[in-house]
Amino acid sequence: MERDVERIAGACGAIVRGFDASQRQSSAQIEALQQLLDEHLVVFLPDQRLDLDQLERFTDELGGRDVTPFVRPLDDRPHVIRVVKEPGDELNFANAWHTDLSYLPAPPAYTVLHAWDVPAFGGDTMWANQYLAYETLPPALQAQLLTLRATHSAGMAYGTGGYLERVADKSSMQIEPSDDAYRVHTHPVVVRHPRTGRAALFVNPVYTTGIDGMDPPEAQALLQRLYAHSVHPNLTCRVRWQPHLLAIWDNRCTQHFAINDYAGQRREMYRTSVRGDAPVAA
Numbered sequence: 001m002e003r004d005v006e007r008i009a010g011a012c013g014a015i016v017r018g019f020d021a022s023q024r025q026s027s028a029q030i031e032a033l034q035q036l037l038d039e040h041l042v043v044f045l046p047d048q049r050l051d052l053d054q055l056e057r058f059t060d061e062l063g064g065r066d067v068t069p070f071v072r073p074l075d076d077r078p079h080v081i082r083v084v085k086e087p088g089d090e091l092n093f094a095n096a097w098h099t100d101l102s103y104l105p106a107p108p109a110y111t112v113l114h115a116w117d118v119p120a121f122g123g124d125t126m127w128a129n130q131y132l133a134y135e136t137l138p139p140a141l142q143a144q145l146l147t148l149r150a151t152h153s154a155g156m157a158y159g160t161g162g163y164l165e166r167v168a169d170k171s172s173m174q175i176e177p178s179d180d181a182y183r184v185h186t187h188p189v190v191v192r193h194p195r196t197g198r199a200a201l202f203v204n205p206v207y208t209t210g211i212d213g214m215d216p217p218e219a220q221a222l223l224q225r226l227y228a229h230s231v232h233p234n235l236t237c238r239v240r241w242q243p244h245l246l247a248i249w250d251n252r253c254t255q256h257f258a259i260n261d262y263a264g265q266r267r268e269m270y271r272t273s274v275r276g277d278a279p280v281a282a
Contacts, residue, residue, distance in 0.1 A: 013237030109276035122262030
């Protein structure tokens, strides 16, 4: 089937028509989709009428299912989480700039998110291109960052006594806080994408906790500069969700942010992660 590709922003993001994710994908079809992800970082497939079996199979075709720690999965599907905000909830899920699961030794390569119920307005998601985040830094800072490794932990969000446990009464998300969330892993501050070979900034304000071997105040000053730069509006795209829209994004070169501007409305989606490898320094 011929594919139609419609870019939605200059930095990243494309709506792609001509894929039917409910059907089994050949290796050539998956490679074509991954090439689109290499180019656009985030792709949106409209009108994908998938059940959860098909969502899981599609995730396997992209590279294999991965678990999402500290969020309760569906009872019979350990690799699927339900992302929901009920009309009475005050908070939504992922309402901060971040890269999914960067605190793991091998964070996911891709995230897959399928919209089931969306608000009449609001509830958009934004993504930021982390290739451009690195490439638009001053050359001297680029060179410095190539020598650094950052520490990552889920503790601030998912740790026992952490933020999400403290606000659990404001959300319908099934969070499972744990002392294990305070484990720390280090990754390069600038990573080399395994498919494109491009260098991408790999720090985010939710899970990055410091810079290995750097004095904490100095590290925080540098990280705050990088956080602000990495999500500048010039580096972003934004999508308005529709029922049955399927989004796939590359976690190795993006951050994303779920906007919480739909009080009194409901939003329900189902999310899977595609297995990735340990990040490699650029």
